Amino acid sequence: MTQKVQEEELESQPLVQHLIELRSRLLRALLAVLVVFLALFNFSNQIYDFISEPLQVFLHEDAQMIATDVASPFLTPFKLTIFCSVVIAIPFIFYQLWLFIAPAMYKNEKKLALPLFASSVLLFYLGMSFAYFVVFPLVFGFFTSVAPESVTVMTDISKYLSFVIKLFFAFGFAFEIPVATVLLATAGVISPQNLAKKRPYVVVACFVVGMLLTPPDIISQALLALPMWLLFELGIIFSKIILRNKQQPGPDTDTAAD
Secondary structure: OHHHHHHHHHHHHHHHHHHHHHHHHHHHHHHHHHHHHHHHHHHHHHHHHHHHHHHHOOOOOOOOOEOOOOOHHHHHHHHHHHHHHHHHOHHHHHHHHHHHHHHHOEHHHHHHHHHHHHHHHHHHHHHHHHHHHHHHHHHHHHHHHOOOOOOOOOOEHHHHHHHHHHHHHHHHHHOOHHHHHHHHHHOOOOOHHHHHHOHHHHHHHHHHHHHHHOOOOHHHHHHHHHHHHHHHHHHHHHHHHHHHHHHOOOOOOOOEOO
């Protein structure tokens, strides 16, 4: 009976060690976010001014952004600073995730996973940059131009923040399509050729997603749907290249990582 208990304890040890390791990685990621937040906190108002600039350039000379809630002048820049801290710390967060899962991966899996991790971070940043520099000016220019002459556009700062964060996430995750496409193809879920055959459905899905995630105007919907479709095509191209390289015989067989 005692021997059986000892065997069960030995079997449970690897799981406990993995949980301890996971907790350590999560704490380090949270610490990184906290460090970035403390560094940015004194610049919260300046960060909000930067994020709100795409709208403010279209406001009337006598108009400005307003705060309708008592605590909004403090809480809104505070929330934005937390959001920026998480975004800036994403490379370190992904690095901690990589350190957690890398020991269980084979060498050939590491060669594919590391570029995917790096490209996913880069594409997320590119999606957010595309939203800020391309989408915001077009969307806010359209919204302010169609307002009646009797209406002065003066947006609440908290509602503006919710709006732009939604678009940041929408475009950030939309730009991850090539990574998702490559993962599906390399995992054998679906071949690049079959993905290409489903192109008409993907195009329709892109516009549906654009309609659901963006404001109800054709400009912002198209600005999200078209890059998603182009990124899908890019993912198919990279999938074909990666699978072609995997099919070439290599000198070594797959071995587990140390």
